[in-house]
Structures are given as C-alpha cells and as structure tokens.
Amino acid sequence: MNVPANLLPHLSGRVLIATHATPDGDAVGSALGLAAIVDALGGRSQVVFPKLPGVFDYMRSGHDIVERADAASTFDAVFIVDCGSAQQVADGVESLPAAPVLVVIDHHRTREPFAQLEWVDPTASATGVLIGELGLAAGVTLTPAIARPLWCAILTDTGSFRYSSTDGRTLRVGALLLEAGANPWEAAQSIYESFEPERQRLLGLCLGTLDVRCDGRVASMHITREMAAAVGATMDQSSGFINYARSISGVEIAFLVRQDEEIVDLWRVAFRSRGTHPVDAVAARFGGGGHRNAAGCRITGDRDEVTNRVFKAVDEIGGLR
Amino acid sequence: MNVPANLLPHLSGRVLIATHATPDGDAVGSALGLAAIVDALGGRSQVVFPKLPGVFDYMRSGHDIVERADAASTFDAVFIVDCGSAQQVADGVESLPAAPVLVVIDHHRTREPFAQLEWVDPTASATGVLIGELGLAAGVTLTPAIARPLWCAILTDTGSFRYSSTDGRTLRVGALLLEAGANPWEAAQSIYESFEPERQRLLGLCLGTLDVRCDGRVASMHITREMAAAVGATMDQSSGFINYARSISGVEIAFLVRQDEEIVDLWRVAFRSRGTHPVDAVAARFGGGGHRNAAGCRITGDRDEVTNRVFKAVDEIGGLR
Numbered sequence: 001m002n003v004p005a006n007l008l009p010h011l012s013g014r015v016l017i018a019t020h021a022t023p024d025g026d027a028v029g030s031a032l033g034l035a036a037i038v039d040a041l042g043g044r045s046q047v048v049f050p051k052l053p054g055v056f057d058y059m060r061s062g063h064d065i066v067e068r069a070d071a072a073s074t075f076d077a078v079f080i081v082d083c084g085s086a087q088q089v090a091d092g093v094e095s096l097p098a099a100p101v102l103v104v105i106d107h108h109r110t111r112e113p114f115a116q117l118e119w120v121d122p123t124a125s126a127t128g129v130l131i132g133e134l135g136l137a138a139g140v141t142l143t144p145a146i147a148r149p150l151w152c153a154i155l156t157d158t159g160s161f162r163y164s165s166t167d168g169r170t171l172r173v174g175a176l177l178l179e180a181g182a183n184p185w186e187a188a189q190s191i192y193e194s195f196e197p198e199r200q201r202l203l204g205l206c207l208g209t210l211d212v213r214c215d216g217r218v219a220s221m222h223i224t225r226e227m228a229a230a231v232g233a234t235m236d237q238s239s240g241f242i243n244y245a246r247s248i249s250g251v252e253i254a255f256l257v258r259q260d261e262e263i264v265d266l267w268r269v270a271f272r273s274r275g276t277h278p279v280d281a282v283a284a285r286f287g288g289g290g291h292r293n294a295a296g297c298r299i300t301g302d303r304d305e306v307t308n309r310v311f312k313a314v315d316e317i318g319g320l321r
Numbered sequence: 322m323n324v325p326a327n328l329l330p331h332l333s334g335r336v337l338i339a340t341h342a343t344p345d346g347d348a349v350g351s352a353l354g355l356a357a358i359v360d361a362l363g364g365r366s367q368v369v370f371p372k373l374p375g376v377f378d379y380m381r382s383g384h385d386i387v388e389r390a391d392a393a394s395t396f397d398a399v400f401i402v403d404c405g406s407a408q409q410v411a412d413g414v415e416s417l418p419a420a421p422v423l424v425v426i427d428h429h430r431t432r433e434p435f436a437q438l439e440w441v442d443p444t445a446s447a448t449g450v451l452i453g454e455l456g457l458a459a460g461v462t463l464t465p466a467i468a469r470p471l472w473c474a475i476l477t478d479t480g481s482f483r484y485s486s487t488d489g490r491t492l493r494v495g496a497l498l499l500e501a502g503a504n505p506w507e508a509a510q511s512i513y514e515s516f517e518p519e520r521q522r523l524l525g526l527c528l529g530t531l532d533v534r535c536d537g538r539v540a541s542m543h544i545t546r547e548m549a550a551a552v553g554a555t556m557d558q559s560s561g562f563i564n565y566a567r568s569i570s571g572v573e574i575a576f577l578v579r580q581d582e583e584i585v586d587l588w589r590v591a592f593r594s595r596g597t598h599p600v601d602a603v604a605a606r607f608g609g610g611g612h613r614n615a616a617g618c619r620i621t622g623d624r625d626e627v628t629n630r631v632f633k634a635v636d637e638i639g640g641l642r
Binding site for chain 2: 184204
C-alpha cells in the first residue's frame with residue numbers, strides 16, 4: 001500500500017467526483033466509495049454521472065449524484081477516478097467546474113496523464129482497490145456506505161475474481177470491505193441477476209446461430225435486427241453474449257456479428273480471445289482495433305459473406321496455425 | 322482459526338482421502354488440497370474419486386487418484402472431506418479400507434456425524450477454507466500444489482464469491498492461496514469456460530421456452546428429450562440452466578421442467594428462489610423437497626399440465642401473495 005500522502009488533504013473539502021462515460025462497475029463503485037470517504041472525513045461530495053446504468057441504482061442512496069455539475073458551483077477539488085484520459089471523462093474534463101486541484105486515481109496501463117496530481121497504479125486489479133487503500137490511509141473507519149460500492153468496483157473489474165489480475169492485495173482489501181458491511185449477494189443479484197426476459201430470449205436466439213469451425217478453435221454467433229425484434233429486445237441487450245462462444249471447450253477465438261441499428265448491411269463484429277491468440281490483429285485487418293483479448297471492427301456486406309471473411313481472416317492471422 | 326490440534330498427527334502417515342459422490346469443486350479441491358498437504362508433511366496420500374468430473378482434470382497432475390481404494394491396502398488414517406453422512410461418501414464409507422482413525426472435515430449445517438474425529442464448521446463458506454486453515458496450523462508452506470485445488474474449492478462453493486456465505490475469512494485464506502500460486506484465470510477457464518457446443522445450443526433452445534407469469538415474479542423453462550436430441554446434447558448438460566430464469570429482474574421463483582430420460586411422461590422439476598420466498602414447500606406439495614432456495618420434485622403427466630400445476634402451486638404456497 002503506497003498511497004501518496006499529498007492526496008489526503010484534498011479529501012475533506014467540497015469535492016466533485018467524476019469518471020468515464022458509460023461507467024462500468026469499477027467507475028461507479030470507485031466514485032461512490034470515494035464520495036463516502038469524503039463524507040466520512042467531514043467533507044462534502046458530489047458525484048457526476050451523465051448516465052448511471054440501472055444495475056448500479058442499488059448504490060445511489062445517500063449520495064449527491066448529478067447528471068451535470070452546476071458550472072456556478074465551487075469545489076475545493078475535482079477527483080477523476082478510473083479514467084485514462086481527459087477525453088474519456090464523461091462529457092470531457094472541460095465540462096466540469098474548475099477547482100484549485102484536479103486529482104486522478106486510476107489503474108489503467110495505457111493512458112494520457114491530464115491532472116496535476118495523478119495516482120496511477122496499473123498493478124491494482126481495480127481502481128476500487130486503490131480507493132479502499134486511500135480510505136485506510138486517510139484513517140477512515142470503513143462503513144457500509146464506503147464498503148458496498150468498493151465491493152462492486154472490485155467484483156466487476158476482476159470478473160468476479162476470475163481474471164488473472166486478481167491477487168492477494170485484491171482479496172485483502174475485499175476482506176476488509178466484507179467485514180465493514182459489503183453484501184456479496186446483494187451486489188451479485190443487482191449486478192449479475194437483473195436481466196430482462198427479452199435479453200434472455202435474445203440470448204436464446206443468438207445461441208441458436210452458434211457456428212464452430214477451424215477444428216473447433218473458432219466460434220461465431222450473430223444477431224440480426226429481425227431476431228431482436230422477434231423477442232422485443234434491443235441490440236444493446238446483447239452485452240456479454242460473445243462470452244458464450246468463447247467459453248466453449250477448445251475455442252480459442254470467438255466473434256459475434258451484430259447488425260447495425262441503422263444501416264442494414266453494416267455489421268459490428270466483436271472478438272474475444274481466450275488469451276493465447278491475439279484478436280486485435282484480426283480486427284485491424286478490417287480497420288478496427290482493440291486489445292489482445294478483446295477487439296472489434298465494422299464490416300459492410302451480406303451477413304454470410306461477412307462471417308466467412310472473418311473466419312478466413314481469423315484462420316490466416318489469428319495465430320492459430 | 323480454530324483447527325483441532327488432535328487432527329494434525331494424523332496427516333503425516335499413509336492417508337486415504339475420500340469425499341461425496343459426484344464431487345463438486347469444493348469436494349475435489351478440498352480432497353486434492355489435503356492430499357498435497359499430507360505429501361508436504363512427508364506423508365503419502367491417495368485420493369478416491371469413483372468419478373472425477375472432467376472440469377476438474379486440470380488439478381489431477383501429481384496426485385495418486387484411484388476410482389476405488391484397494392481393500393488390501395493399509396492406511397494410517399482415512400479422511401473424508403465435504404461430506405455430511407456415511408451414505409453420501411462415494412460408494413459408501415464401508416467401501417473404503419478400514420484404518421486406525423476415521424476423520425471428517427466438513428462445513429455442512431445439516432449432517433449425520435459418522436467418524437471418531439469430526440471437525441465441522443458450518444460458518445466456513447467452503448470446506449476448502451478449513452483445509453487451508455489446517456495446512457497453516459500444520460505449519461506447511463503453501464505451495465501451488467496445495468493452493469490450486471483449494472482455490473477451486475473456495476471459488477466454486479461461494480459461486481465465485483457471490484453467495485452470502487462469502488466473508489472476510491474466505492478472502493483472507495483466498496489471498497494466501499493466490500500468493501502461494503493459485504491461478505484465478507486457469508481455474509475460471511477450466512471450471513466455467515469448458516462448455517461443449519451442444520450445451521450452448523441446448524441452452525439456446527431452453528431459453529426459447531421462457532415463460533414468465535404471476536406479475537413477473539415466477540419464471541419457468543422446459544427441456545424435452547426431443548430438444549436435447551435436436552442439438553445432440555444430453556439432459557445432464559442442462560446443469561445450471563435454471564439460473565437463467567432466476568436471474569431475471571423481478572423474478573422471485575424460477576423452475577425448470579425437464580423430461581426424464583426413460584419415462585416419457587415423467588418430469589423432473591427443479592426450483593430456485595432468489596432468497597425471499599422458500600421453494601422447498603412448493604416441492605414438498607409434489608412429494609419432493611430440498612432447501613429454502615433450491616428444491617426439486619418429480620411429476621407425472623402432460624408437460625403443459627405439469628407446468629400449469631407448478632405455477633399454481635407456486636402462486637398458492639410460494640409466499641408470493
């Protein structure tokens with residue numbers, strides 16, 4: 001634990017907290033956990049979420065959450081958590097009221113520094129781990145208000161403690177959060193068990209399109225607008241579906257071909273790799289990009305033809321040979 | 322940590338280890354973790370698994386695993402882990418060679434004691450937590466051989482740290498296991514990402530039968546032999562499907578109606594509750610039983626009629642009114 005001491009004095013005034021657009025569990029949990037730490041220290045926190053996904057509603061209570069900070073408000077400090085660049089801040093960092101100090105707390109490896117004070121630790125499995133350590137360094141007694149959002153942060157960014165980033169440090173902070181009142185079943189139900197029936201039906205249709213090729217090492221699935229309409233679902237309810245293809249025994253690379261909402265012959269292709277074979281190079285072949293294990297691109301054409309082109313590209317440059 | 326000191330002397334001789342039939346992750350992980358502790362203490366372990374599910378194969382290496390212990394072999398101690406009664410021992414406790422001492426290590430709440438020496442702690446989230454504490458009490462340096470199976474035990478019995486049984490103690494032992502070489506991604510891939518394509522296709526068909534009633538509070542799905550045959554799957558590949566119905570927002574009780582493999586008009590009904598409303602009473606109405614959150618029964622009849630009878634029973638006695 002190596003919390004920069006110069007962060008601590010900024011926690012007890014009027015503090016505005018923001019994070020990246022379309023915040024995930026680590027962003028929301030870290031922001032709300034930090035807000036509760038500020039409040040516990042006698043400061044006054046406000047959190048900016050232009051859009052807070054519904055699954056995180058269970059953590060709202062007790063917080064001053066706004067969609068946009070009032071430009072006329074004054075703050076002693078602005079904290080940005082879990083955010084790798086000024087552009088990634090929801091609505092941009094310039095949309096936030098200025099303050100005497102801008103502080104960043106983050107764990108991303110690839111990033112563009114943008115604050116006077118940056119505490120960046122890419123060895124932390126989640127920004128929530130850093131916020132937990134910050135609270136301890138500040139001498140705050142961990143309360144349920146602090147522990148519940150930080151548990152969400154750590155749970156989600158480690159994939160429920162399944163990703164390789166999960167380490168002893170993660171679990172040591174996690175243990176303190178549970179002992180301070182974080183509720184694992186409440187979090188799991190809210191985050192992982194709040195699906196709409198339409199989402200489950202769309203998943204059913206999507207699984208029906210499963211196509212495994214290349215000696216069982218590459219799997220694809222697709223979703224058309226017609227399929228979504230048939231079950232009353234929207235395309236954005238298909239988040240996470242691709243994992244059902246990747247999680248097949250022997251499959252090294254999986255991809256999901258999803259029809260664009262507006263343009264009939266435009267297809268959004270999402271790739272996932274189990275870790276051994278990189279997919280960013282495959283996405284790059286079609287003008288896309290991403291990470292070694294998760295990438296994406298857009299391709300125009302007929303669906304079958306698009307799928308065949310992607311299978312061919314994966315076979316050629318996916319490193320499977 | 323309150324390991325009974327009288328267990329420790331029995332760890333360093335020739336030790337036979339067994340667990341319950343159709344072992345789950347906690348049973349397999351606890352047995353193999355204990356075996357590695359025995360080996361580390363200079364003893365010699367043998368583990369009995371009449372049938373070891375394939376997802377746990379990644380932990381086999383380095384262990385003396387047999388389907389049935391040789392009746393002529395002699396052991397200094399027999400340890401039974403994660404097992405609530407003599408009958409639940411795979412093939413029955415009487416199938417094992419006798420030894421000077423029979424030791425049980427378990428965390429089940431409801432059980433029938435059957436050994437001279439029983440260490441039962443129902444406050445532990447997994448038997449694997451107890452085995453980890455046993456290793457520490459025995460002064461063993463935790464190695465990857467000890468840590469990997471114990472991580473599996475804890476991961477699986479806490480539902481990837483999502484169940485309410487997950488506590489600070491669980492995570493403290495978990496932290497030590499990770500620092501000793503347990504690999505969270507290896508475990509997650511082996512245990513949660515080793516599905517057959519047929520299983521995913523059957524899940525797709527099953528989701529297509531989703532039926533939500535009672536103001537969105539009860540959901541059902543079904544699987545017929547015809548559906549399984551259509552995708553080349555077997556009924557036992559449907560393990561866990563019911564969670565897709567339970568995990569719908571607003572659903573309190575879910576049930577899955579599954580056709581028997583032999584008898585056309587016999588249906589196996591599995592119930593799950595989110596926690597507020599008990600399902601064992603509903604299962605009992607049809608001569609079945611189980612726990613508050615997970616129960617089951619068998620009903621003979623036409624599928625539609627069976628489903629309607631169950632919906633009616635849930636509505637009447639599921640505590641939803």
